[in-house]
Amino acid sequence: MQKFVRPPLLVLMLAAAALPASAAPERIAALVAPFEIKGTDPTLSGDIFLKMSIVETLVNADSSGQPLPGLATNWSVSDNGRLWRFTLRPGVKFHDGSALSAESVVNALEVSRSKPGLLDKAPVTAIRAENGQVLITLSQPFTPLLSMLAENRAQILAPASYDNSHKVVQIIGSGPYRLTSLQAPQKLTVTRFRDYWGHAPAIEQASYMAVGRAETRALLAESGNADMVLNLDPASRSRLKNNRKIELMAVSIPRSVLLKVNAGHPLLNDARVRQALSMALDRQGIARAILRYPAAADQLFPPSVAQWHNPGLTPLVYQPQQAQALLEELGWKPGADGILQRNGQPFTLTLTTYPDRPELPLIAAAIQQQLRDVGIQLTINTTNSGEIAAKHHDGTLELALVARNFALTPDPLGTLLQDYAPQGGDWGAMNWSNATFNQTLADLVQGRNVAKSQTERQQLTRILQTELPAIPVAWYQQTAAVSKRLSGATLDPFERTFGLENMRWSE
Numbered sequence: 407m408q409k410f411v412r413p414p415l416l417v418l419m420l421a422a423a424a425l426p427a428s429a430a431p432e433r434i435a436a437l438v439a440p441f442e443i444k445g446t447d448p449t450l451s452g453d454i455f456l457k458m459s460i461v462e463t464l465v466n467a468d469s470s471g472q473p474l475p476g477l478a479t480n481w482s483v484s485d486n487g488r489l490w491r492f493t494l495r496p497g498v499k500f501h502d503g504s505a506l507s508a509e510s511v512v513n514a515l516e517v518s519r520s521k522p523g524l525l526d527k528a529p530v531t532a533i534r535a536e537n538g539q540v541l542i543t544l545s546q547p548f549t550p551l552l553s554m555l556a557e558n559r560a561q562i563l564a565p566a567s568y569d570n571s572h573k574v575v576q577i578i579g580s581g582p583y584r585l586t587s588l589q590a591p592q593k594l595t596v597t598r599f600r601d602y603w604g605h606a607p608a609i610e611q612a613s614y615m616a617v618g619r620a621e622t623r624a625l626l627a628e629s630g631n632a633d634m635v636l637n638l639d640p641a642s643r644s645r646l647k648n649n650r651k652i653e654l655m656a657v658s659i660p661r662s663v664l665l666k667v668n669a670g671h672p673l674l675n676d677a678r679v680r681q682a683l684s685m686a687l688d689r690q691g692i693a694r695a696i697l698r699y700p701a702a703a704d705q706l707f708p709p710s711v712a713q714w715h716n717p718g719l720t721p722l723v724y725q726p727q728q729a730q731a732l733l734e735e736l737g738w739k740p741g742a743d744g745i746l747q748r749n750g751q752p753f754t755l756t757l758t759t760y761p762d763r764p765e766l767p768l769i770a771a772a773i774q775q776q777l778r779d780v781g782i783q784l785t786i787n788t789t790n791s792g793e794i795a796a797k798h799h800d801g802t803l804e805l806a807l808v809a810r811n812f813a814l815t816p817d818p819l820g821t822l823l824q825d826y827a828p829q830g831g832d833w834g835a836m837n838w839s840n841a842t843f844n845q846t847l848a849d850l851v852q853g854r855n856v857a858k859s860q861t862e863r864q865q866l867t868r869i870l871q872t873e874l875p876a877i878p879v880a881w882y883q884q885t886a887a888v889s890k891r892l893s894g895a896t897l898d899p900f901e902r903t904f905g906l907e908n909m910r911w912s913e
Contacts, residue, residue, distance in 0.1 A: 435612040439636040440762045442591040442616045446574045452558035461561040461579030467816035473552045487547030492540040498603045500564035501584035508535030514562045523559040549853040553815030582907040592616045608910035620764030627887035638885045639764040640698040657897040658710045660813040661882035666806040670837025680874040685729035686780045703878035716867040746781035754783040759807035760791035795832035813900040838875035
């Protein structure tokens with residue numbers, strides 16, 4: 407049974423983590439990252455439940471993003487692309503002992519697509535069970551479907567997870583670990599599920615703790631009170647590399663640091679202004695001084711997203727003088743304080759960001775100075791990441807510095823559909839639309855001409871590079887400090903899993 411208690415203070419949690427191993431009846435692998443657990447609803451915290459191997463999805467993905475069997479062993483699609491048929495893995499049990507069935511999968515997917523996410527954007531007309539298989543009917547062909555079924559919010563939960571109103575009240579998955587306690591928003595614990603259908607994990611018990619401050623996470627790794635710590639800041643990486651008890655790991659991931667732009671704002675509604683902002687950014691300097699690895703983003707998609715990285719694009723480069731000249735052409739003149747003015751209005755904006763990823767506030771400060779150098783004044787608002795979505799919806803957002811994960815689905819097409827559709831998206835476009843982009847995206851989504859799909863991807867990236875509804879700043883590496891007490895740890899480039907089920911104690 408899952409135990410739900412009021413969250414203790416962080417200081418008490420850290421004190422508990424500092425207890426000697428002999429004080430615990432079982433050895434517990436302690437994993438730490440900055441991501442809060444926002445409750446049992448998969449639309450809010452499904453990523454944590456998937457990363458901790460508590461839940462599973464119909465479809466998995468390999469290291470290059472290609473679909474792999476998950477709870478479905480195979481699938482087929484009709485000639486017209488409108489009917490998908492999934493064969494389920496036999497012998498799968500949920501953590502409450504109930505059996506995985508086509509009916510339970512249908513129930514989970516119906517709940518998932520009734521809520522905001524990705525699956526609700528698929529043209530699904532019906533999901534039904536038939537002869538032990540799951541059938542998904544579409545109103546039109548939809549190539550990203552497999553990717554969306556691999557997304558964490560499409561996780562398959564047991565029927566007992568839901569109340570009568572289809573609200574998730576407890577997490578009953580089918581993964582190699584079952585949830586034993588949940589202390590939202592900061593901690594959960596798991597134990598090995600002995601009836602798991604697949605390979606039995608070596609580690610019996612584990613915990614996850616959300617710790618927002620990068621310095622605190624690094625101290626937990628350094629002191630040995632955490633076995634795997636993710637999202638290290640550059641200063642901590644430099645310090646921890648000399649610790650003989652820790653192995654530092656890094657992997658290039660399909661995630662980009664972006665300036666999300668309100669393209670409907672009076673100061674930002676001209677693409678030439680957004681181009682000037684881009685020219686004012688010293689991406690190489692930011693990568694060198696803050697991230698401390700080669701990460702300057704000269705386009706939206708990094709080379710690790712091979713199908714979407716477009717080598718034919720004119721790269722985004724640092725051109726502050728051209729930025730000033732372009733702004734001058736648009737009527738902006740420096741005032742007595744050096745801040746640009748037009749018709750008596752100063753060029754001042756608020757940049758919203760969040761500390762979950764410790765480099766973001768530092769990058770925001772660098773951007774503030776770089777834009778000040780061309781006459782644009784920024785005020786930085788560092789707050790909860792949820793404020794960005796809230797400000798997007800109430801229309802008050804001006805600029806936001808975000809780290810956008812293009813591996814929400816193994817094919818970034820699903821994320822593009824969410825972020826850059828005509829209505830925009832919380833983490834993508836705001837008050838921006840382009841008719842050619844919309845039509846090309848629709849053609850690619852429906853797979854109307856497979857032979858032209860790569861040309862269509864290049865067309866989409868070219869428009870984004872020119873219009874800049876979001877301005878690329880840097881590409882990402884995922885980093886971790888892993889105790890040498892553990893072996894078998896790896897970093898998933900798609901950030902679907904912490905890989906707990908593949909780890910074992912090495913001492």
